[in-house]
Structure formats: structure tokens, C-alpha cells
Amino acid sequence: MGSTRKILVIDDNIDAADLTAELLRHYDLDVDVAYGGIEGVAAAKALVPDVLFLDIGMPFMDGYAVARALRGEAALQRMKIVALTAWGDQSARDQTKAAGFDLHLVKPAQLSELIDIASGMQLG
Numbered sequence: 001m002g003s004t005r006k007i008l009v010i011d012d013n014i015d016a017a018d019l020t021a022e023l024l025r026h027y028d029l030d031v032d033v034a035y036g037g038i039e040g041v042a043a044a045k046a047l048v049p050d051v052l053f054l055d056i057g058m059p060f061m062d063g064y065a066v067a068r069a070l071r072g073e074a075a076l077q078r079m080k081i082v083a084l085t086a087w088g089d090q091s092a093r094d095q096t097k098a099a100g101f102d103l104h105l106v107k108p109a110q111l112s113e114l115i116d117i118a119s120g121m122q123l124g
Contacts, residue, residue, distance in 0.1 A: 007031040007118050008049040010040030010066065011084070012058040016107070020053060020084070023111060029118050037061025041069050048075055051118050054101070056085040056092065064099040071100035082117055084109060 007029055011017035014035055021031040032047055034040035037058045044052060044066075052070070056063035063083060070076050080103070083096045088106035096104045105113065 006049040007051050009053045010034045011055040012036050024118050027115050037066045040066055044070050051080045053082050053084040056087050067099040067101055
């Protein structure tokens with residue numbers, strides 16, 4: 001199958017990040033991982049991914065700050081940012097929208113939904 005789309009997963013929970021990446025790689029997707037917001041911003045700037053799965057609740061630089069920082073980068077304007085978080089309340093959803101996220105998923109997300117998003121079938 002093979003995919004030219006680049007996927008980046010940013011999550012401070014190493015097990016969650018690695019599991020998400022491995023599941024996506026099983027579907028022959030090109031996936032990289034960063035284990036925190038600061039590292040994630042650097043990785044996104046270097047990799048220029050098509051889709052970013054981003055946790056919100058991270059120390060030092062939360063997902064909202066990461067999204068705002070990346071939305072300011074001209075090279076990343078086409079990147080889709082997807083919240084992949086345990087926070088599903090309306091306040092979190094409002095904040096993700098305000099920070100520039102394209103979609104908000106609550107953990108544990110459905111694998112089929114992650115695959116559809118990563119492959120471009122759901123976000124275009």
C-alpha cells in the first residue's frame with residue numbers, strides 16, 4: 001500500500017504515543033513520535049507532517065500552546081491538527097477549536113477513525 005503522507009504523534013505518555021504510532025504503522029503509514037510539546041514543535045517544524053495527533057495535557061508546553069505555535073508557521077498551514085486526548089468536556093473542545101485544532105478525539109479513539117484521518121479520508 002505505502003503512504004506518502006507524514007504523520008506525527010505528540011504525547012508525553014510514551015506508551016500511548018508508541019502504541020498509536022505502531023497501530024498506524026501497521027497500516028503502512030509513515031509515523032514519527034515526539035514525547036512532549038517542546039520536542040513536538042521541533043519535530044513538526046523539521047518533518048512538516050500532513051497530520052498531527054496531539055495530546056493536550058502535557059507538562060511544560062500543553063497541546064493548546066503547541067497548536068498555537070505551529071499554526072503560526074507558514075510551512076505548516078496545511079497540516080491537520082487532531083486533538084487526541086482524555087479531555088472531552090465542552091471547555092476542552094472550545095479551547096482546541098480556539099487554538100487551531102481541526103478535530104477533537106477523545107481517548108481511546110476508534111482505530112478506524114485514526115486510520116481514516118491519517119490516510120486523509122476524513123479530513124481532506
